[in-house]
Amino acid sequence: MKQKTLFIVAAVVLLLVFLIGTLAYKSEKTGQSAQLAERNRANLVRMHSPAFGKPDAPVVIVEFFDPACGTCREFYPLVKKMMAANPERIRLVLRYAPFHNGSDKVVAVLEAARKQGKFWPALEVLLGAQASWAPQHTPQVALVWRHLEGLGLNLEQLKVDMTAPEIAHVIAQDIEDARALNVTMTPEYFVNGKPLPSFGYEQLKKLVDDALNEAQRR
Amino acid sequence: MNTTQPFTGMYNETTAWTLTFAAWLVASVSTLGALFFGEVMQLPPCVLCWYQRIFMFPLVLILPIGLFPFDRKVVRYALPLAALGWLFAVFHLLLIAGVIPESIKPCTQGVPCSQKVIEWFGFVTIPLLSVVAFSTLIALLVLTYSRSSK
Numbered sequence: 131m132k133q134k135t136l137f138i139v140a141a142v143v144l145l146l147v148f149l150i151g152t153l154a155y156k157s158e159k160t161g162q163s164a165q166l167a168e169r170n171r172a173n174l175v176r177m178h179s180p181a182f183g184k185p186d187a188p189v190v191i192v193e194f195f196d197p198a199c200g201t202c203r204e205f206y207p208l209v210k211k212m213m214a215a216n217p218e219r220i221r222l223v224l225r226y227a228p229f230h231n232g233s234d235k236v237v238a239v240l241e242a243a244r245k246q247g248k249f250w251p252a253l254e255v256l257l258g259a260q261a262s263w264a265p266q267h268t269p270q271v272a273l274v275w276r277h278l279e280g281l282g283l284n285l286e287q288l289k290v291d292m293t294a295p296e297i298a299h300v301i302a303q304d305i306e307d308a309r310a311l312n313v314t315m316t317p318e319y320f321v322n323g324k325p326l327p328s329f330g331y332e333q334l335k336k337l338v339d340d341a342l343n344e345a346q347r348r
Numbered sequence: 349m350n351t352t353q354p355f356t357g358m359y360n361e362t363t364a365w366t367l368t369f370a371a372w373l374v375a376s377v378s379t380l381g382a383l384f385f386g387e388v389m390q391l392p393p394c395v396l397c398w399y400q401r402i403f404m405f406p407l408v409l410i411l412p413i414g415l416f417p418f419d420r421k422v423v424r425y426a427l428p429l430a431a432l433g434w435l436f437a438v439f440h441l442l443l444i445a446g447v448i449p450e451s452i453k454p455c456t457q458g459v460p461c462s463q464k465v466i467e468w469f470g471f472v473t474i475p476l477l478s479v480v481a482f483s484t485l486i487a488l489l490v491l492t493y494s495r496s497s498k
Contacts, residue, residue, distance in 0.1 A: 133365060137415065140373060148380045152388045314390070 156328070163325045166312055173307035174320055175223055178300050180249050183213060183221035188345030189338060191220060192320040194227040194304075194313045197236045198269040202317045203257045208331055212338055219342060224253075226304040227316045230264070234301050235271035235292075241300060242291035243283055251281050364496035365418045368411055371426070371488040375407035378481040385466070385474065396440040400478050403433030407485065420496040427489045434482035440475040 167174070174192050191209065195202040213220045228234040236256065243252035255277050256263070263273035275285060291297070311320075319326050321337040382401055385391045393401065407426055414422020442448045466474055 133369075134416065137369065137372075137412065140369075141376070144373075144376050144380060148384065151384060155384075155388050 160327050163312060167320055167323055167325050170307075170310045171323055173310045174323060176225075176303060176307070178303070179223050179225055180244060181221060181223045182250065184218045185221065187219055187221035188348075189216075189220045189341040190223060190322055191338065192223045192225060194225045194308050194311075194316055194318040196226070196228050196230055196233050196316040197240065197253070197256055198228075198230040198233045198260065198264040198267065199316045200260065200267075203260050205317050205331070205334075206254075206257055209334075212335070216342060219345070220338065225307065226301055227308045227313055227318070228301065228305070229316060230267060230269050232269040232271065236263075236269050236274060237301055238292040238297050239271060239274055239278075239288065241297045242288040242294075243278070243281075245291050246283055246288065248281055248283055252278060252283070255281065360495050361418055364420060364492045365415065367488050367492040367495060368415055368418070368422060371485050371492070372408070372411040372415065374481055374484050374488065375404060375411060378404050378478070379408050381477070391466075396436055396443070397474070397478075399436045400433050400440070400482075403429045403436065404478075404481070420493065423489050423493045427486065427493075430482055430485040430489060434479070434486060437475060437478040437482050441473075441479050444473055444475050 175190070193202075193205075193209070209222060213222060226234075226237045228237050240249060240252055240256070243249055256274060259274075259277040263270060263277065265273075278285060278288075308318075311318075311325075315329070318329075319334050319337070321334070322341045324337060324341075326333045326337060379401075382393075382397075382404065386393050407429055410426050410429070411422060414420075414425070439448065466472075
């Protein structure tokens with residue numbers, strides 16, 4: 131009997147220590163990432179970043195994303211819906227965090243499509259067809275072309291453009307900024323410079339709603 | 349202790365129980381620690397870490413099954429796991445220490461096993477903690493066996 135009590139008490143104590151440790155670690159981390167974002171504000175938005183929405187919108191969502199990331203694909207329509215629900219009040223700035231091996235090539239395709247004014251259609255088509263050009267989470271740039279055919283892009287020109295040094299520079303800058311802001315997973319969102327306390331749609335929604343309310347009061 | 353009492357068998361069994369219980373504590377702390385590194389601190393485990401986890405995690409369940417009621421055979425089931433886990437841990441430690449050359453490390457993709465993600469006080473690394481845990485487990489299980497056999 132005493133042995134059973136001892137065992138149960140030990141198990142409960144171990145689990146409690148684990149939970150308290152987890153909470154303590156999380157709260158310390160949240161404080162740190164907020165400070166990090168505060169200190170590295172310059173890394174958040176670059177002139178070269180593709181953006182969508184009114185330039186002087188009161189709420190700016192900066193999203194670090196990877197075109198081959200499944201969660202980024204799932205969140206994209208959710209963010210669009212938030213923007214549609216608050217017209218002219220939210221601006222979305224996209225930053226690249228091509229963490230998947232080979233994603234940088236696909237990002238270069240997007241940037242080259244941007245030169246032809248087709249960034250957003252290309253992005254939406256590629257996100258929609260993600261499973262077919264990134265089988266087993268392995269992006270293969272050779273598989274993206276047929277998805278871009280219907281967009282009226284000059285693909286020959288695009289293939290030349292995607293090797294341009296300025297595109298490589300944009301990608302390198304974004305990766306460097308992601309590192310400075312300690313972005314290790316995609317998608318990562320910053321709403322008016324504030325990082326998500328923990329990842330999730332609810333958390334993002336709350337951060338955006340808070341920012342909208344704050345903008346309303348001003 | 350009074351060694352002339354008729355229940356010497358009981359005395360041995362209590363000691364053996366306590367030893368197995370201690371082994372369970374070590375396995376549980378190691379498991380929760382590994383989960384903390386992996387799930388809370390989000391440090392991705394390398395391939396060798398996964399093999400060590402494979403041999404550590406089941407002990408958290410196997411050892412209590414041998415505790416209630418106490419069954420000395422639990423050593424037979426737990427010791428092979430602990431021994432294999434120990435081999436992986438030692439291999440990993442030697443890899444980090446540079447005794448085993450890079451070229452024979454089994455993982456080439458993902459997180460390299462030779463990378464030290466944590467270094468407390470300048471010498472405490474995760475593989476070192478693993479070797480200490482598996483060694484303690486083996487010692488406790490062997491003691492359990494010897495205490496409960498006579």
